[in-house]
Amino acid sequence: MTNLNQKLSTGTKIGYGVGQLGSGLAYNLYYYYFIYFMTTIAGVNAAVAGTISLFAVIWDAVTDPLIGIFSDSLKIKTGTRRRLMMRASVPLGITVFLLFTSFNFATDGVKIFYYAILNIFFWMFFTMCDIPHITLGQELTEDYDEKSSIRGYSSAFLYAGELVVSGATMILVNRCSTEVVGWRVVAIITALFCFLSYFVAGACTKGKEIALSDEQAKAANTVSLRGFVDCFTNRTYVLLILVALFANCIVGIQASGNIFVQTYFYGLSDIQISVINMGKCFYMIICSLVIGEISSRVDKRKVMIFGFFAYAFGMFCIRILPATIPFYIFALCFSALGNATFWTLIYSVLADVITIDAAEHGTNHAGAMTSLLSMCNKFGCSFGMWAVGVGLTATGFVESAVVQSAGAISGIRSVYGVGGLIFGLIIAFLAIKYPYSREVYNAKLAQLQKK
Numbered sequence: 001m002t003n004l005n006q007k008l009s010t011g012t013k014i015g016y017g018v019g020q021l022g023s024g025l026a027y028n029l030y031y032y033y034f035i036y037f038m039t040t041i042a043g044v045n046a047a048v049a050g051t052i053s054l055f056a057v058i059w060d061a062v063t064d065p066l067i068g069i070f071s072d073s074l075k076i077k078t079g080t081r082r083r084l085m086m087r088a089s090v091p092l093g094i095t096v097f098l099l100f101t102s103f104n105f106a107t108d109g110v111k112i113f114y115y116a117i118l119n120i121f122f123w124m125f126f127t128m129c130d131i132p133h134i135t136l137g138q139e140l141t142e143d144y145d146e147k148s149s150i151r152g153y154s155s156a157f158l159y160a161g162e163l164v165v166s167g168a169t170m171i172l173v174n175r176c177s178t179e180v181v182g183w184r185v186v187a188i189i190t191a192l193f194c195f196l197s198y199f200v201a202g203a204c205t206k207g208k209e210i211a212l213s214d215e216q217a218k219a220a221n222t223v224s225l226r227g228f229v230d231c232f233t234n235r236t237y238v239l240l241i242l243v244a245l246f247a248n249c250i251v252g253i254q255a256s257g258n259i260f261v262q263t264y265f266y267g268l269s270d271i272q273i274s275v276i277n278m279g280k281c282f283y284m285i286i287c288s289l290v291i292g293e294i295s296s297r298v299d300k301r302k303v304m305i306f307g308f309f310a311y312a313f314g315m316f317c318i319r320i321l322p323a324t325i326p327f328y329i330f331a332l333c334f335s336a337l338g339n340a341t342f343w344t345l346i347y348s349v350l351a352d353v354i355t356i357d358a359a360e361h362g363t364n365h366a367g368a369m370t371s372l373l374s375m376c377n378k379f380g381c382s383f384g385m386w387a388v389g390v391g392l393t394a395t396g397f398v399e400s401a402v403v404q405s406a407g408a409i410s411g412i413r414s415v416y417g418v419g420g421l422i423f424g425l426i427i428a429f430l431a432i433k434y435p436y437s438r439e440v441y442n443a444k445l446a447q448l449q450k451k
Helices: 010-017 019-040 046-078 082-099 108-138 144-175 179-204 214-220 225-231 235-265 270-297 300-320 325-361 366-394 406-433 438-450
Strands: none
Touching: 010 019, 010 144, 010 179, 019 046, 019 082, 019 108, 019 144, 019 179, 019 235, 019 366, 046 082, 046 108, 046 366, 082 108, 082 179, 108 144, 108 179, 108 325, 108 366, 144 179, 144 270, 144 325, 144 438, 225 366, 235 270, 235 300, 235 325, 235 366, 235 406, 270 300, 270 325, 300 325, 300 406, 325 366, 325 406, 325 438, 366 406
16 A cells, blocks of 8 residues: 555544644643733733733744754654654643743733743743644645545544633633632643643554655755745745634634633623533534545535635624624634634645655655744734734723723724634635645646656
């Protein structure tokens, strides 16, 4: 059996997918609640909190390519990237705990410096887990449809992590003796499961990666910073990183803006927020599995186009529909479908581009391409978070107020709805430009492999 049509067992797919649980927990705890934690617990201005996140990701832009190169070198030397992922999960858990723990600082300046440095380390260790895990999944098979299937399982675990974070966090925080203690408990639990999920993924995929041939290893040994420049000569890859950048602007706006929209616009209680968030995540888990299956039957390109238009529509509904729970759920069904479409298919599509690029040029830039796309994900999310923080401050949001002004509520709705619409339409039109349907991919890869 060739790599082109290599099939994977369900056990391998599930074992690999468990790693995304750790990503879903750490990633969503940060994007859902970092600004909220900073403003309500740590007592930091919303715009300052958003700016801290933005500058941390700018620094992370430096480390992502370096980690990508290091990941590629490990693949060459040891035949696997698993060790980096599993070892980095320990300091990742530690930084998650510290990031959501409040201390009595002498001055606000010291407090801001502390959280800025922690942000940098959090994203560095997250990348050291996430890049090897994603790239490992791309190296389990070259089959067009299997890559969609494995991403379906991975996305299901990603949303399982989001389900736990969005559904249980505030309930747990509010049921502890104090909010400070509650956040500390949440951080400890998240840190523990981050470590366990990456460890399980590493154990379940041991020896499953496609081995590099002598020619591939020789070519891969030439990987350097020059390889990142080479990535930008691939127009299809450039299109993908633009999709990732703009899609994550929506993700950042949606994740960090949700708690403010739910609390101040819809007036939901913590129980109502948890029930709706958990229902949304169950829905996205189902969507991920269905999208993975439909993509293997229809075509992932067509599914992307439909899902991205749905994303834009769902986000804009928050701006134009009345403040009732049924209308909110209606909007969530569309925006959640778009979110599930992006996370289920983006790395499957990236794997296709990497496979074609390697076959065409003889050099595998998997780590470089994955890390650059990850960098764009973080840039987009942090820009979205920054927009929410600045929007709140600009429209009169007061951190200590129980009831916010009409201007503050309208401002967050505008950032949420109009921003989501604009970025959603951009990624939908970029998806139309994506060239690799199943037929085009298989034909081109077969042609290149013959050469």
